[in-house]
Amino acid sequence: xxxxxxxxxxxxxxxxxxxxxxxxxxxxxxxxxxxxxxxxxxxxxxxxxxxxxxxxxxxxxxxxxxxxxxxxxxxxxxxxxxxxxxxxxxxxxxxxxxxxxxxxxxxxxxxxxxxxxxxxxxxxxxxxxxxxxxxxxxxxxxxxxxxxxxxxxxxxxxxxxxxxxxxxxxxxxxxxxxxxxxxxxxxxxxxxxxxxxxxxxxxxxxxxxxxxxxxxxxxxxxxxxxxxxxxxxxxxxxxxxxxxxxxxxxxxxxxxxxxxxxxxxxxxxxxxxxxxxxxxxxxxxxxxxxxxxxxxxxxxxxxxxxxxxxxxxxxxxxxxxxxxxxxxxxxxxxxxxxxxxxxxxxxx
Amino acid sequence: xxxxxxxxxxxxxxxxxxxxxxxxxxxxxxxxxxxxxxxxxxxxxxxxxxxxxxxxxxxxxxxxxxxxxxxxxxxxxxxxxxxxxxxxxxxxxxxxxxxxxxxxxxxxxxxxxxxxxxxxxxxxxxxxxxxxxxxxxxxxxxxxxxxxxxxxxxxxxxxxxxxxxxxxxxxxxxxxxxxxxxxxxxxxxxxxxxxxxxxxxxxxxxxxxxxxxxxxxxxxxxxxxxxxxxxxxxxxxxxxxxxxxxxxxxxxxxxxxxxxxxxxxxxxxxxxxxxxxxxxxxxxxxxxxxxxxxxxxxxxxxxxxxxxxxxxxxxxxxxxxxxxxxxxxxxxxxxxxxxxxxxxxxxxxxxxxxxxxxxxxxxxxxxxxxxxxxxxxxxxxxxxxxxxxxxxxxxxxxxxxxxxxxxxxxxxxxxxxxxxxxxxxxxxxxxxxxxxxxxxxxxxxxxxxxxxxxxxxxxxxxxxxxxxxxxxxxxxxxxxxxxxxxxxxxxxxxxxxxxxxxxxxxxxxxxxxx
Numbered sequence: 108x109x110x111x112x113x114x115x116x117x118x119x120x121x122x123x124x125x126x127x128x129x130x131x132x133x134x135x136x137x138x139x140x141x142x143x144x145x146x147x148x149x150x151x152x153x154x155x156x157x158x159x160x161x162x163x164x165x166x167x168x169x170x171x172x173x174x175x176x177x178x179x180x181x182x183x184x185x186x187x188x189x190x191x192x193x194x195x196x197x198x199x200x201x202x203x204x205x206x207x208x209x210x211x212x213x214x215x216x217x218x219x220x221x222x223x224x225x226x227x228x229x230x231x232x233x234x235x236x237x238x239x240x241x242x243x244x245x246x247x248x249x250x251x252x253x254x255x256x257x258x259x260x261x262x263x264x265x266x267x268x269x270x271x272x273x274x275x276x277x278x279x280x281x282x283x284x285x286x287x288x289x290x291x292x293x294x295x296x297x298x299x300x301x302x303x304x305x306x307x308x309x310x311x312x313x314x315x316x317x318x319x320x321x322x323x324x325x326x327x328x329x330x331x332x333x334x335x336x337x338x339x340x341x342x343x344x345x346x347x348x349x350x351x352x353x354x355x356x357x358x359x360x361x362x363x364x365x366x367x368x369x370x371x372x373x374x375x376x377x378x379x380x381x382x383x384x385x386x387x388x389x390x391x392x393x394x395x396x397x398x399x400x401x402x403x404x405x406x407x408x409x410x411x412x413x414x415x416x417x418x419x420x421x422x423x424x425x426x427x428x429x430x431x432x433x434x435x436x437x438x439x440x441x442x443x444x445x446x447x448x449x450x451x452x453x454x455x
Numbered sequence: 456x457x458x459x460x461x462x463x464x465x466x467x468x469x470x471x472x473x474x475x476x477x478x479x480x481x482x483x484x485x486x487x488x489x490x491x492x493x494x495x496x497x498x499x500x501x502x503x504x505x506x507x508x509x510x511x512x513x514x515x516x517x518x519x520x521x522x523x524x525x526x527x528x529x530x531x532x533x534x535x536x537x538x539x540x541x542x543x544x545x546x547x548x549x550x551x552x553x554x555x556x557x558x559x560x561x562x563x564x565x566x567x568x569x570x571x572x573x574x575x576x577x578x579x580x581x582x583x584x585x586x587x588x589x590x591x592x593x594x595x596x597x598x599x600x601x602x603x604x605x606x607x608x609x610x611x612x613x614x615x616x617x618x619x620x621x622x623x624x625x626x627x628x629x630x631x632x633x634x635x636x637x638x639x640x641x642x643x644x645x646x647x648x649x650x651x652x653x654x655x656x657x658x659x660x661x662x663x664x665x666x667x668x669x670x671x672x673x674x675x676x677x678x679x680x681x682x683x684x685x686x687x688x689x690x691x692x693x694x695x696x697x698x699x700x701x702x703x704x705x706x707x708x709x710x711x712x713x714x715x716x717x718x719x720x721x722x723x724x725x726x727x728x729x730x731x732x733x734x735x736x737x738x739x740x741x742x743x744x745x746x747x748x749x750x751x752x753x754x755x756x757x758x759x760x761x762x763x764x765x766x767x768x769x770x771x772x773x774x775x776x777x778x779x780x781x782x783x784x785x786x787x788x789x790x791x792x793x794x795x796x797x798x799x800x801x802x803x804x805x806x807x808x809x810x811x812x813x814x815x816x817x818x819x820x821x822x823x824x825x826x827x828x829x830x831x832x833x834x835x836x837x838x839x840x841x842x843x844x845x846x847x848x849x850x851x852x853x854x855x856x857x858x859x860x861x862x863x864x865x866x867x868x869x870x871x872x873x874x875x876x877x878x879x880x881x882x883x884x885x886x887x888x889x890x891x892x893x894x895x896x897x898x899x900x901x902x903x904x905x906x907x908x909x910x911x912x913x914x915x916x917x918x919x920x921x922x923x924x925x926x927x928x929x930x931x932x933x934x935x936x937x938x939x940x941x942x943x944x945x946x947x948x949x950x951x952x953x954x955x956x957x958x959x960x961x962x963x964x965x966x967x968x969x
Contacts, residue, residue, distance in 0.1 A: 112521060321839070323832045330823060334812040340771065340803055341823035342791035452522060 111449040121447060126393050126400070129439040130407065136439075137432050146422035158417030159410035167299040171371060173402075173409035174308040175200065175380070178363035179387025180394060180401035181315045182356045186236075187396055188319060189352035190332040191243070193236060195254030196360040197384025198261035202235045203228035203361025205265055207368045208375045211286030220290035221303075225365050232361020233354040235261055240353030244346040258384065266377060273375070283375040292370035304366030311359070315398040318355075328352050360384060381412075389437045395444075408433060469532030470495050471627045471658040472517065472548065477526035479512055486512040487523070488682045494627055494658035499649065501669040501691060502662045504679035505703050505898040507856065507868035510662055513679070514629050518550045519543045549620025550629040553636075555612050557604045563615055564600035567622050583622070590621050594651040595644075610641040617648070627658045634668055635896065646672055664898050666696035678702040704900040711906050711931065714914065718746035718934070721783075722918040723799075723887045728767060728777030736760040738767065738774065739942040745887060745918040750909060752933030753922040756962050760942035761922045762804065765891040768920065769801045770794035782886045795824055800885030804892045804922075806872045813865025817857060818846035820864045821879045849878035870901025877908055888912060889920045894928060906932060926955050940964045 138148040159169045179196040186193035193199075207224035215223075235257060242248035266281070273283040292302040319325035331338040331348045339345050367379055386408055394400030415429035470493040479487040487509045494500045504510045515521045517528065519537040527534050530546040537543050543550070557566055567587070568578050584600060591597045596618050598611060607615065613633060620628055630649075634642050649659055649672065663669050669676060669691055676688035678699070686702040688694050701707055723745040730737045738760050745751045755761050766772035767779065773789040780786065781797035795801070801824075803809040811820040822831045822842050831842050846860035853874040857867050867875065873893070880888065890909070894902035909919055909932055923929050929936055936953045938946040938961040946961040 321837050323827055323835050323837060326819070326826050326837060329815060330812050330819065333814045334808070336808050337810060337812050337820070337823065340769070340791060340801075340809045341826075342770075342795060343823075 111445075112452045114448055114450050122395060125443045125446065126395070126404065126440065129393065129436060129443045132439045132443075133432055133436040136435055137428060140428060140431060141422075141424050144422075144424040146424050151418050151422050151424055154421045155411070155414030155418045157414075159414035164299060165413070167296060167301040169406060169410045169413045170305050171300045171302070172413055173406045174305040174366050174370070175363035175383040176386050176390055176405040176409055177308040177312060177402055178359050178366065179384050180390030180405050181311055181387075181398055182232075182359035182363070183387040183391035184394065184396050184398055184401060185315060185319070185328070185359065186352055186356035187391055188332050189328045189349055190335075191240060191349050191353050191356070192251045193239070193254050193353065193356050193360075194251055194388065195236060195239060195257050195384070196356075196363075196387045197380060197382065198254075198258035199232035199235045199357045199360035200364040200367075200380050200384050201258075201261045201265050202231040203364030204368045204375050204379055205268065205364070206231035206361070207365040208283050208286055211290040211368060211373075212284055214287055214289075217287075217289035217291075220287060221292060221369060224286075224290060224369055225362060228361045228365035228368075229358035230361070232359070232364065233357040236353045236357025236360070237350070240350045244349055265375065269375060269377065281377060285374040286368065290369065291373055292366070300371065302366070302370030304362075304370040307362075308366065309402055311362070312398050312402045315359070319398060324348075324351065360387070363387075386433060389433050392437055393440045408436075468496055470529070471531065472546070473529040473532075474513070474517065475527045475529065477513065477516060477523045477528075479516060479521060479523050485682045487516070490526070490679070490682070490684055492677050492684075494660060496626075496656040496658055497653045498675065499653060499659045499661055499673045501673035501676035501688070502660055502679070503666075503669065503676055503688075503699060503703055504685075505900050506870040508679040508703070509682040510679055511631070512682075514550065514631065514660070514662070517543065517548060517629065544623050544625065547624065547626035548629065549623060549625025549627070551613065551616040551620060551631065551633060553631045555616055557612060557615060559605040560603060562601050562603050563598045563607075563618075566604060566615060567600075567619055571623075586622055587618070590618055593655060594621070594648045596621075596648050609636045610644075613637070613645070614648075621652075626656075627660065628652065629660045629662070631662045632664065632896075633661070634663060634665060642668070664896075666699050666899070669699070670694065670696065680705055700899045703898065711903065711910055713910055713932070716748045716913055716934065718749040719916060720747055721745065722747050722781065723768070723889075723920065724780045725767070726778045726780075728774045728779060730763050730767060730772060731775045733763065733766075733772060735762050736942045738763045740777070741939075741942075741944055743937060743944065745920055747886070747916045747918050748913055749934045750913050750919045750921060750932050752929035752936040753920060753939060754926060754929055754936050754958050754962060755924075755939035757924055759939045759962075761891070761939055763942070764939070765804065765889060765922050768794070768799070768889045769803070770799075791824065792827075798886035800880035800883070800888040800917075802873075802876055802880060802888070802890035802893050804895075806869065806876060807865070810876050811864045811872060814863060816861045817850075817855075817864045817867065817875060818842050818860035821846045821849060821860075821875055824879065825883065845882070849875070849882060853878045870897050870904070873897060873901060873905060877905065881908065881912065884915075885917060887918045887920070889922070891922045892924065893921060894923075894925065902928075926958055929953075929958075930955070938962055 134152065141148050141151045159165055179200060182196045183193060207228035210224045210227040211220055238257060239250045239253035242253050243250045269281040269283050275282055292304050295301045295303065295306060319329065327343050327348045331343060331345050335345045363383055368375060372379055390401055390404045390408060393404045411432050412429045415426045418424055419426040473493040475491055477487050477490045490513055502510050512521065516523050519539045519542050528537060529535065535546050537546060558569065564580065564583055567583055587600055596614055598615055598618065604612060613636065633645060637645060652659065661673055673691045676691050677684055678686045678688065680703060685705065688699060721744045725741055725743045727740045727742055728738055729740055736758055741764060753761055753764065763772060767774050770789050770791040770793055778785060781794060781799050784797050786794060807813060822845060826832060831838055843860050850857065850860060855871050855874045857871060893905050913919060921929065921932055930953060934950050936948045936958065937944055938958060940962065941964065948957065
């Protein structure tokens with residue numbers, strides 16, 4: 108008979124292998140769906156792999172898709188470390204996209220435009236995150252609910268903009284005017300869409316890690332998240348730390364929107380984010396709230412999303428499989444987390 | 456003598472429970488090693504040992520929480536395998552944990568019925584009421600079956616836990632520090648019930664740090680040290696508490712020496728401090744001064760303003776009116792950082808929740824209050840080397856038993872946690888120290904360590920405030936004892952004039968304004 112026994116200590120190797128095991132379990136579980144859709148499991152996964160990581164162009168496409176997910180993953184990681192339950196990365200991303208699009212449409216020298224787009228996008232994301240943070244520290248409003256519901260509010264503001272003042276006067280399509288060409292983020296490799304924002308996203312991960320592990324602010328965020336009472340007794344202004352963490356989290360999510368506007372779409376439309384903000388939650392959990400883990404996990408999920416389209420075309424399995432894989436991966440990881448606190452023992 | 460007696464009684468029934476050669480390791484730590492233990496019907500066995508000696512692990516093995524690496528468990532002479540609490544209950548073992556496992560919104564009766572299979576899908580309330588009456592009649596354990604648990608006092612909740620075990624027909628009851636949460640009068644009631652159980656042939660394992668209670672109640676004791684049986688006490692009533700304590704810590708214990716000390720300048724003063732607007736008893740015009748080289752004890756029945764006093768001094772609560780000075784400087788903001796910067800050291804009442812961050816490395820908790828100072832950071836960047844070095848130095852200096860500074864703080868035992876908290880404050884040479892319930896839940900060895908540190912600090916001219924509900928502790932340590940009643944100071948006694956009875960009278964509010 109197998110039973111669970113509480114662990115005294117979690118071995119280090121387990122922390123590294125658990126996400127991999129969770130992913131493996133996910134792929135095995137989802138292969139059942141592929142079979143039901145009438146395709147071969149290896150065929151489907153093979154096409155998926157080839158289309159997302161099979162050649163250098165595919166890899167750049169996957170990285171382009173991973174960039175916003177790295178930012179939202181980092182945003183959620185930082186907030187969750189402070190136990191500020193920011194489910195609003197999606198709305199913060201949209202706010203960042205709108206603000207950077209507004210700034211990017213103003214004629215000015217390119218580098219200045221890119222910088223100001225980033226600043227405006229981060230500020231807009233932070234502003235949206237500030238609302239649930241203040242509601243929580245001032246009025247004790249549940250941050251899960253308020254940050255989640257704000258996503259809809261921001262989305263409808265976006266819709267109002269592109270259906271109203273931003274609407275394309277010639278075509279009548281609900282899309283914003285494009286940003287200036289000079290404000291487009293430079294492409295890193297000729298002939299691909301790999302833009303500067305991808306590099307910034309990848310570099311942001313070690314920066315967030317440094318912030319959490321090596322700065323006084325990061326220390327205060329960690330302590331506040333783990334035990335607010337001990338934090339207060341230790342002289343930490345807990346409410347301030349939560350607000351600061353929320354602002355940083357919102358800014359990171361806002362930068363995800365900046366990258367999409369500046370490097371991929373060059374304008375704002377209603378489907379600018381296929382749920383990157385929500386993917387950020389999955390990514391943060393799979394990465395076990397470790398900023399450095401966010402990058403590989405985001406690339407994995409981006410590969411799944413990129414590959415799912417090709418798989419759908421080649422094998423007829425609906426592309427929704429990528430959403431199922433995301434959801435299953437989150438559940439598998441939550442179950443896997445159990446094994447960091449417990450171990451399985453065989454008993455007579 | 457004892458062997459002779461046992462030799463005669465050839466028809467002795469087998470022990471209710473016998474543990475043979477139990478060993479259990481967690482990684483390199485041997486929590487239990489070759490432990491033998493038996494409880495006969497009608498016997499109360501005391502299980503003694505310092506924090507971390509392996510008592511809890513041993514009892515968790517008996518209750519199926521852990522599996523032993525080696526050794527056997529026998530119930531009524533037959534080998535049993537206990538894999539979970541259901542197996543333990545089937546073997547007749549019931550456990551009353553220090554922290555109760557009750558559903559607070561359900562009634563007494565409903566709590567009893569949790570997990571009991573009903574008759575054709577319906578709870579057997581009538582049958583349960585009959586059992587409840589039986590238990591009340593047999594052992595004097597009475598509770599109103601329709602009371603919600605949330606309306607019960609701590610003592611009544613404990614009674615419910617015991618009734619729960621008896622309800623499930625436990626023949627052996629394990630009680631983990633049952634008196635820690637009880638008032639003295641409730642302790643008498645508990646002991647009477649336990650004795651009544653033994654007359655019915657039940658066995659009891661009684662875990663406690665309070666050696667006088669152990670001497671009064673138990674028939675035999677097993678003393679654990681470093682996971683092994685360090686000794687057995689056959690006649691607890693004729694063994695002194697000191698002898699038992701020495702068995703527990705493995706060396707001789709000499710009461711701490713409180714040398715003479717001439718108090719100097721005032722280092723902490725409160726002038727007509729009143730508080731309002733927080734849970735608990737507020738302070739009412741409290742005036743108090745503490746001088747260097749002096750230990751001032753704060754006595755009082757729990758809930759008479761001691762917590763508010765400790766909170767105000769610690770910078771956790773801003774008073775509504777009145778003034779406080781630390782080392783001659785007026786406290787304005789009443790924040791932890793301000794009082795700390797003025798030279799105040801603080802030992803919080805609740806180590807696990809207020810003092811430490813159990814899920815983070817020990818080193819983090821040890822530098823937490825001073826993380827923003829030059830010692831541990833510069834320009835907003837941490838100095839990880841300095842943090843670890845500080846923690847390592849304190850672990851060494853205070854003999855904190857742990858695998859290292861990066862271990863999860865929550866993995867340490869209570870005594871070691873308290874040492875860590877002392878270390879983090881004393882490393883910065885406070886001018887004044889306020890310690891709330893500094894030895895609550897600690898074993899004798901750890902409590903002694905804390906007392907010695909306080910006295911050494913007093914010799915170094917620190918002013919110390921000790922808030923405690925343990926009068927013995929206050930009498931051993933204090934130069935002066937201040938008694939609080941309903942948020943006011945109702946008496947100040949010099950150590951020479953203080954006694955448990957005088958303090959008790961003042962604490963009850965009967966002393967008037969002394």
